[in-house]
Amino acid sequence: MATYAHIVGWGKYIPEKVVTNHDLAKILDTSHDWIESRTGISERRHADREKNETTATMAIGAARLALDRARIVPTSVDMVIVASLSPEHLFPSTASLVQDAIGATHAGAFDLSAACSGFIYAFAMGSALIEAGAAKVVLVIGAEMVSAFLDEQDRTVYPLFGDGAGAVVLQAHNIPGGVLSTVLGSDGSGAEHLGIPAGGSRYPASQYTLDNRLHYMKMNGREVYRFATRVMGKVSKQACEKAGLELDEIDLFIPHQANIRIIQSASKYLKINEDKVFTNLQKYGNTSSASIPIALCEAIEAGRVKTHDKIVMVGFGGGLTWGATVVEWGVPMPHKPRGWWYRSMRWFVYRWAEARSGSLRISRKLENMLPERNGSKEGVLPAEDDIKPEENGHSPISSNGHKPKPKDGDIAKLPASTEEQVEVAKKVKEK
Template structure:
């Protein structure tokens, strides 16, 4: 009988900048107020990089170093680093390679992926595949974004939503009945105009015209994204449950992308989950894009017990969305 070798999370790390941008701070920048922001998003504050020399790779590196420190892991043990980000340091040089350099990972190679807010889940599946195939023994998957670099702080519709941060997990192989079990993903490119940074790529390279039109900032149609996110996240979670012959009552926790508290609550309600089963930290960090799910895993890691069944789900630009089912293992150093 062939024993399935799963990829299991054995380490978690996170990092958010020290500078807090509160709703009260935003009241001084755009026409908005704390009550309006909280009632519509659930966000009270977000963390923002206040040093122009700090890039996404620095956020990712600090999350990775926290993971290594807490798990008593030597940098030479890491084989590969996958960084999911929408805000890479450079267009041509991968952020993953920068992280390997800054964290002094001598034996690792690094790459980037980009599926916006869904990116961490996509990257997690790629990392798990490397572990399951035996090509790598230890893979670090990082979700990191310096959203302040693409936010227009004169646009009250978007500047209230986003924060900066990074979260990282370590994947290793196990023959125990824990680890990543299944994923279900979908994309729909026709939704791209509803959540996008228009310029800066090969279609609309940087020019004076793109700068004058503020096309290098994120923009979104909130109503379209709101509806699509609830539907996409709920449906992919149901697909995972069906494919694995699971009842929602068997799920211990839902770890949703932290984009909007009303979206999170709607998904939880449609899945018939209690508030205590749905992990939420959006009030403190805002939407950190690819970092939201790993930051949740980092924040709430002490709540998860060996064998707990977790559903992770996200929705982001692209449109991209999906869900991952895993059983929690044992963290190094615990």
């Protein structure tokens, strides 16, 4: 019997801090009219560090709301997937932090990086796990604190992005419907046009990267615009064809909320009426991987989603990447929320998750304070001072008593500093 992945829960987290175009005009050489006429954006939200708003905390807020609407206990979740270009850390994964905070004690967790296409990619992974029988409940989240990577001196990028998080719960059912098709794509030859140069292994954080503002997002707007207008409509059509769906059967079109002109171009390509297109970028800007799930939540709240509706969600982003999915909505609408007693019960569930996490942290600290049994250090890596040289004075890491010479291509032959690495890269490119 075939298994289908249905969306059964949804949730969003929107920061309270509003940053309008007029606010930006005070710090940038720009104006409200200039931004709105070219992008369709009037304002955006920025996370407030004083309120402890981060990528993880926003993801947790959206996840809890999605689980509440799905009426699924956290312990039933099999996998947590977080898509983000602004994760809490390089590692551990933001998904692991979410898994711990919500009390999904039986779930695996991992992050996925596909920039603004991330939610579609994560959604595809979640539905594939369910269809393959590897999971029954998957929590898929798009969460971003892009404001942490925006340069206040860059008038071409800073006004475009905002922060927020959106989540959906996918559940296995034998009822036909749910996720009907997904199409993903990538073109790495365009990677240079959108990204954050520093902070990774190529250009680790250094004084040089800070001085040159390489830890902020960089974008070739013209190239990204051309790319987006080419792929948005095309990949949406491919997803519809794969699902056996005619374009005029689309009930709701939810595109990545990046630029109103790009959305209009895709709608025109698909010949979709404006009343079938959902947009909210005018008040949130581009929230990257969070834009599609946030838009889906608001479409539901606005009464735009009905049972058996065919919904197309499509995104594009750095990489370059793109993707689209077709979903047949299976949850009875309008959705009826549970009463106060249910909300109270869920409150205790999440407080219990916090208590459990805290007790585990304390137990680890206490365990580290315990004396070693019989003075044994078994299982513990030796400290540097404990490594003794051989009697002949040579390092024990070399069998002949000499340090091994670096081979061709060995990382040891590369210039040590980031500045030198950049110069070498430039020379190679010139050749």
